[in-house]
Amino acid sequence: MVNPASRTQSIELSQIRKMFEVTNPDAINLGIGEPDFNVPENIKIAMKNSIDNNETHYTPNKGIIELREAIVDKFKKDNGIKTNPENIIVTAGASEGLFMCAQAFFEAGDEIILPNPSFLSYEACITLSGAKIVSVDCSMENEFKLKAEDVLEKISSDTKAVMLNSPSNPTGAVMEKEDIKAIADLSMDHDFLIISDEIYEKIIYDKNHYSPAKYSDNVITLNGFSKTYAMTGLRIGYLTANENYTEELLKIHQYNIACASTTSQKGAYEALIGSQNEVEKMINEFKRRRDLIVSRLNEMGYETVNAEGAFYVFPKIADEDFVQKAAKTGVITVPGAAFGSNGKNHVRMSYANSYENIEKAMDILEERVVNG
Structure with missing residues (x-):
């Protein structure tokens, strides 16, 4: 063997x-x-129509242009993030986006600051990249929320990135605006990446969601359609970052899956522009x-x-x-x-x-x- x-x-x-x-x-x-x-039915209809119209071939690596344009509008409206279609990559779920980030930017000797507890895929992707995990305690006393001062204590000359996930899996914690903004400021001051997994962004109660990319250029924002639109099995997500980062991410995406499912992309477009x-x-x-x-x-x-x-x-x-x-x-x-x-x-x-x-x-x- x-x-x-x-x-x-x-x-x-x-x-x-x-x-x-x-x-x-x-x-x-x-x-x-x-x-x-x-x-939702409107999304199902859009996907059925795409198959009937034989829209089942490869799309551009980054995704169909109308979907990327809709994602740009979504980021502007919901997150205060200014981006453009060339800096959007449509992925096979947010999970692929996470793997792309780790493979494109993490390597042996790098330190990745990771909330503890956090979604177990983060640890696996970091480990597969060869980088080292630096754990930050998110205590029950603080409602499991990641605090900027705790991140600051963990920053070193080897810090390559900080992983954020708000709302959080597994705790349901929603980070405070001041901590999001403070960590975003730290990423500029110390020149590290923020990998912001915002897949649960819409599933939030009595609070507001804040994206670190509104406050820093050193952010890769991950999102998708699995949780908000119950499209888990359709494996469709997206990310945005500045052009220097998206070029490197595209290399991993291009040689991994080429492009996300065409049918799923058509459904995702309808999800964004249709009734909520x-x-x-x-x-x-x-x-x-x-x-x-x-x-x-x-x-x-x-x-x-x-x-x-x-x-x-x-x-x-x-x-x-x-x-x-x-x-x-x-x-x-x-x-x-x-x-x-x-x-x-x-x-x-x-x-x-x-x-x-x-x-x-x-x-x-x-x-x-x-x-x-």
């Missing part, structure tokens, strides 16, 4: 993806990080579910921050066997340690499931795990 590359041996398969392999049809899955809603009514309904329903799961977990004695965005909660649960116990009762969750050392004694629960199923899951946990 031929030995695999050492870089792949240094990472493990995702514990989250294991949740997709649950075979118990009666299990309530609070482990999956994707909306349980369907793709379904998005608003989805966000309102997520907020209703958030209120339910937070209140129930706190009532059970599991201290839970009132997550301000995304569709996750990260309760403090010291019982190391909780995830296994819950699974045996038919409730699937993810151990917090999968997201970094600060995730220990926590469990990630997704409320991207029906209100009724969340109620049922909380009843099961209370009866069979807490009081069982």
Whole structure:
């Protein structure tokens, strides 16, 4: 047997993806990080029409021009980011964008500042690039929010980038404007990149979203359609950066996938220019579910921050066997340690499931795990 590359041996398969392999049809899955809603009808129609019109061939590497123009308008309107179609790359999901960033800019000897806890793909992409992770604690006492002063303490002459994710997976934390702006200022003062993953940007409650690219030129902004428009399986995302950065990113994208799915790009264009009514309904329903799961977990004695965005909660649960116990009762969750050392004694629960199923899951946990 031929030995695999050492870089792949240094990472493990995702514990989250294991949740997709649950075979118990009666299990309530609070482990999956994707909306349980369907793709809005106008987007479906646009994709069907594109196939009927034989729009199934390669597009330009960066994506179809009308989609990139719509993304430029979106960045200007929603984020205060000035960009142009040449500085947009349409990707196979935000995940490809993340991998592109790591491969284009990170190398051995570089230090990448990473919030702890954070989405586990960040650590894997950094490790595969050969760079070193410098962890910054995001404590429950600060509602898991990354603070600028904590980032400042970690900056060195080897700092190449800081990873930001607001709203956050796995905690649902939404960073404060002053911290976003302060870290953006630091990126200019110390000349490092900010990789800003804003995939949950629209799924936010009672707060405003702020993009660091509004305040700094040293930012690569990642986003996509998976979470906002329930288009997870269509693998369609996008990024923007200044022209010096996009040229290097395009090299990775071009030799990796050539271009994103044409059909998905047509759907993404419709998503941006069409009605946003379904998005608003989805966000309102997520907020209703958030209120339910937070209140129930706190009532059970599991201290839970009132997550301000995304569709996750990260309760403090010291019982190391909780995830296994819950699974045996038919409730699937993810151990917090999968997201970094600060995730220990926590469990990630997704409320991207029906209100009724969340109620049922909380009843099961209370009866069979807490009081069982």
